[in-house]
Amino acid sequence: xxxxxxxxxxxxxxxxxxxxxxxxTLKAVVGWWSGSLSLQxxxxxxxxxxxNNILGLIASRFSSPQPDRDHPYGHLKFEAVGALGIAAxxxxxxxxxxxxxxxxxxxxxxxxxxxxxxxxxxLIVLGVNIFVAFYERTVGQRVGSPILIADAKHTMSDVxxxxxxLVGLVSIxxxxxxxxxxxxxxxVILAFPVALLVFKSxxxxxxxxxxxxxxxxxxxxxxxxxxxxxxxxxINCHDxxxxxxxxxxxFIEMHLIVDxxxxxxxxxxxxxxxxxxxxxxSPVRISIHIEPPxxxxxxxxxxxxx
Numbered sequence: 593x594x595x596x597x598x599x600x601x602x603x604x605x606x607x608x609x610x611x612x613x614x615x616x617t618l619k620a621v622v623g624w625w626s627g628s629l630s631l632q633x634x635x636x637x638x639x640x641x642x643x644n645n646i647l648g649l650i651a652s653r654f655s656s657p658q659p660d661r662d663h664p665y666g667h668l669k670f671e672a673v674g675a676l677g678i679a680a681x682x683x684x685x686x687x688x689x690x691x692x693x694x695x696x697x698x699x700x701x702x703x704x705x706x707x708x709x710x711x712x713x714x715l716i717v718l719g720v721n722i723f724v725a726f727y728e729r730t731v732g733q734r735v736g737s738p739i740l741i742a743d744a745k746h747t748m749s750d751v752x753x754x755x756x757x758l759v760g761l762v763s764i765x766x767x768x769x770x771x772x773x774x775x776x777x778x779x780v781i782l783a784f785p786v787a788l789l790v791f792k793s794x795x796x797x798x799x800x801x802x803x804x805x806x807x808x809x810x811x812x813x814x815x816x817x818x819x820x821x822x823x824x825x826x827i828n829c830h831d832x833x834x835x836x837x838x839x840x841x842x843f844i845e846m847h848l849i850v851d852x853x854x855x856x857x858x859x860x861x862x863x864x865x866x867x868x869x870x871x872x873x874s875p876v877r878i879s880i881h882i883e884p885p886x887x888x889x890x891x892x893x894x895x896x897x898x
Contacts, residue, residue: 601737602649608724608743609645615717615724616642619754622713626706628764629696630757630783631714633689634750644678644746648739665843665877675742675801682746682794686787693783704779706765714758721751736840738804742797749793753786807835810842811873813893819868825851825861830889831881842876844869849883858882 616638623631725747732740760782767775802808813832820829828849836842848865852858866878 600731600735601740604728604731604740605645605648605743608728608747609642609649611720611724612638612641612645612747615720615750618713618717622710626704626710626761628704628706628757628761628779629692630760630779630786633692633783633786634753634757636685636688638750639685641743641747641750643681644743648674648678648743669805672738672801672804674739675797676805678739678742678746679794679798679801682749682790682797686790686794689783689787689790693780693787696780696783704761704764704776705768706761708765711758711762711765714754714761718751718754718758721747721754725751738801738837738840742801745793745796749789752789756782756786756789804837804840810834810836810838811844816844816846816869817892819872820846820848820865823861823864823868825857826865827851827885828889829865830891830893832893838873840875842873843879844873844876845879845881847881847883847889849885849887849889851885853885 616635619631619635619638622628623635725744728740728747729744731737732744760778763775763778767773767778811834813834816832816834817829820826826848829846830849831845831847833845834842848862850858850861852861862880862882865880869878870876
């Protein structure tokens with residue numbers, strides 16, 4: 593049985609939502625004071641952090657692992673849908689950053705003016721972001737929550753964005769002191785790698801969660817076959833299929849040929865097969881179709897269609 597971890601996930605998301613709102617507000621205020629495009633873009637990125645937390649809370653509310661009449665396979669795909677929503681938010685943030693940077697290049701705006709006190713505020717922001725990323729990732733890995741792990745990756749991208757922006761603003765601050773106006777262009781130039789970091793994070797989240805939604809193979813059928821054939825009384829297993837994510841929830845189906853002439857013996861063999869698969873791939877739900885000893889099939893799994 594899959595453990596219901598929603599209470600833990602919701603608690604973490606609520607804490608990180610409060611912290612992300614604090615970070616977003618601080619970045620927006622300092623970005624507006626200084627006129628920094630890269631920092632305003634970073635604040636926009638932080639807006640998606642808060643939106644992701646809200647999305648995660650909604651997704652987690654409906655992602656019970658326990659089956660019911662309307663969802664006999666459970667509700668865990670709601671978390672994967674939530675993670676894809678995070679990827680979409682990251683894509684929007686990437687587009688907004690690039691658009692703002694190009695507009696600044698085509699239409700020069702006011703120079704960036706940053707003070708040492710504002711830089712110290714950004715260091716506080718960086719510290720909060722690092723704490724949130726590691727906190728979410730640690731809890732997400734412990735309870736096996738894709739929404740927390742995905743959001744931690746998003747927040748980690750925010751850490752690198754903030755570091756990049758901070759380096760640029762420190763250089764601009766020194767440029768203003770040393771009368772080097774050329775360094776003003778760093779604010780625009782650094783907006784582009786910020787966008788690339790955001791895009792990379794979104795692509796990573798997409799790749800990890802799309803297989804769950806399209807029912808991609810979870811376990812190689814050859815691995816299942818090798819394990820099942822170790823059980824005494826099993827003559828052959830074929831038409832093996834699996835879906836889900838190992839460690840989160842896996843569904844396995846197969847046809848099994850057993851050396852048994854009565855239902856009780858066949859049932860005992862299938863229970864041993866299930867126990868072996870559960871021990872290796874838990875949590876897992878298994879469906880086995882029993883066939884008589886004289887049945888023949890050499891097809892382990894389904895053939896690929898071109």
